[in-house]
Amino acid sequence: MLPMDDMPMADDLTQPDANLPPMPSPATTFATSAQFASASEGIGFRDATIGDFFGNTALISGPSYGSxxxxxxxxxxxxxxxxxxxxxxxxxxxxxDRWFVNYNHFSQPVRDISGAGIDVDRVTLGLEKTFLDGSSSIEFRVPIVGGLDSTQNASQSGDQTAVEFGNVNLIFKSILLQNGNQSALTAGVTLNLPTAQDGQLFDTSGFLVSTVANDSVHLLPFVAYYRQHSSRTWSTAIAQVDFDLNGTQFYLDDDGGTRTCYGRYQEQTFLYLDYSVGHWFYEDCCGNALVRRAAVIGEIHYSTTLNDTDTASAGPSGDIVTNPYNRLDVVNATAGLRFQLGDDYLLTAAVVAPLKDEENKLFDSEIAILLTRRF
Incomplete structure (x- = not known):
C-alpha cells in the first residue's frame, strides 16, 4: 500500500499535464486542414466525384401548343x-485550386414543342480557388448547352435545337471537421443564377403566346463526408437539397407595353443523396511516365422530390406547366476510369445508366468526359 504522502490528491487529478498539447483553436484547425488539399498525395485533386444528373422535370402543354x-x-x-x-x-x-472542363452527353432527356425527343450536350467551364489557408474555396461554373432552342414554335417542324449559355453556378465550401489526412466533413452552398436567356413560345399559327422568364434562383446547401480508406482507396458521401427560391414566370407583353402575367411556376424541391468509391489500381513506380495513376470509380445516385408539383398557367387558352408525374424517385449508377497525367492533370471517362423506368428515368444514358488541372 502506498504511503499517504505518495498518493495523488484531488487537486492533482484535475490539473492538466503541462506537456499535453493545447486544444486546437478554429484558426489552427483551418490552418491544419490546408494540408488536406496540398498533401503530396494530391487529396482533393485526384478523388473528385463524377456525377449523374439532368433535372428538367416540368412540361408545358395546352391548346396553344397542340397538346x-x-x-x-x-x-x-x-x-x-x-x-x-x-x-x-x-x-x-x-x-x-483547379480549373476544369466537363463534357456530358445525355440521350433523349427532353422533348421539343413538337414532342420529339432530343439529345443534349453540355460543356461546363469551371474554376475553383481556395482561401483561408486552403480550408475553404469558391467555385465558378459556366455551362454551354447544345439542346433546346430558347425559341420554340409549334407551327414549325424539324430541328428546334440550338447552343445556349446556361445558368452560372457559384459554389462555396469549407472543411468543418478533419481527422488528419484520413477523413473530413465539409459543408457548403451553391447558387444557381438565372444567366441564360428567356424562352419564347409560339403557337400553332406562329404567333407569340408566352415568354418564359429565366429568373428562378436555386439555393443548394450540402454536406459531404470524405474518407481515405488506404493510400489507394477512397469514398465520398454527399447530401444536398435543391430549393427554387422564386419560380419561373410566364407572361406576354403587348405592343402598348402592357404585361399580362399568366402564372409563375415554382419547381419542386429535390433531395440528392450520392455515394462514390474509387480505387487506384495502377501507379507508376518511377514517377516519370505520362500516366502516373489509373483508378476505377463507381457511384450510386438517388434523387427524389420532397413536395408535390406546382401547376401554373403557361398561356391564354388553358395552357399549363406542371410535372405530370408529380413525385419522382430517380436512381442512377455511374462507372468510370480516371487517369492522372503527370503531376497536375486528371482525365476521367464515365458512363451513367438509369436504374428505374418510366417517369423516374430522366434520360436513356449519359457519357461524361472530365478534364481537370491543378494549379
Whole structure:
C-alpha cells in the first residue's frame, strides 16, 4: 500500500499535464486542414466525384401548343433545357485550386414543342480557388448547352435545337471537421443564377403566346463526408437539397407595353443523396511516365422530390406547366476510369445508366468526359 504522502490528491487529478498539447483553436484547425488539399498525395485533386444528373422535370402543354395531356407536353426551353445543378458533378469535398472542363452527353432527356425527343450536350467551364489557408474555396461554373432552342414554335417542324449559355453556378465550401489526412466533413452552398436567356413560345399559327422568364434562383446547401480508406482507396458521401427560391414566370407583353402575367411556376424541391468509391489500381513506380495513376470509380445516385408539383398557367387558352408525374424517385449508377497525367492533370471517362423506368428515368444514358488541372 502506498504511503499517504505518495498518493495523488484531488487537486492533482484535475490539473492538466503541462506537456499535453493545447486544444486546437478554429484558426489552427483551418490552418491544419490546408494540408488536406496540398498533401503530396494530391487529396482533393485526384478523388473528385463524377456525377449523374439532368433535372428538367416540368412540361408545358395546352391548346396553344397542340397538346392536350400534360404528359404529352414539352420541356421548358431555358439554358438549352438543362438548368438544375448538383454538387457531385466533378467535385471533391476537399477545397483545391483547379480549373476544369466537363463534357456530358445525355440521350433523349427532353422533348421539343413538337414532342420529339432530343439529345443534349453540355460543356461546363469551371474554376475553383481556395482561401483561408486552403480550408475553404469558391467555385465558378459556366455551362454551354447544345439542346433546346430558347425559341420554340409549334407551327414549325424539324430541328428546334440550338447552343445556349446556361445558368452560372457559384459554389462555396469549407472543411468543418478533419481527422488528419484520413477523413473530413465539409459543408457548403451553391447558387444557381438565372444567366441564360428567356424562352419564347409560339403557337400553332406562329404567333407569340408566352415568354418564359429565366429568373428562378436555386439555393443548394450540402454536406459531404470524405474518407481515405488506404493510400489507394477512397469514398465520398454527399447530401444536398435543391430549393427554387422564386419560380419561373410566364407572361406576354403587348405592343402598348402592357404585361399580362399568366402564372409563375415554382419547381419542386429535390433531395440528392450520392455515394462514390474509387480505387487506384495502377501507379507508376518511377514517377516519370505520362500516366502516373489509373483508378476505377463507381457511384450510386438517388434523387427524389420532397413536395408535390406546382401547376401554373403557361398561356391564354388553358395552357399549363406542371410535372405530370408529380413525385419522382430517380436512381442512377455511374462507372468510370480516371487517369492522372503527370503531376497536375486528371482525365476521367464515365458512363451513367438509369436504374428505374418510366417517369423516374430522366434520360436513356449519359457519357461524361472530365478534364481537370491543378494549379
Amino acid at each position: 392536350s395531356l400534360p404528359e404529352d407536353g414539352f420541356n421548358m426551353p431555358l439554358g438549352g433545357g438543362d438548368r438544375r445543378y448538383k454538387i457531385t458533378e466533378n467535385v471533391s469535398p476537399i477545397p483545391v
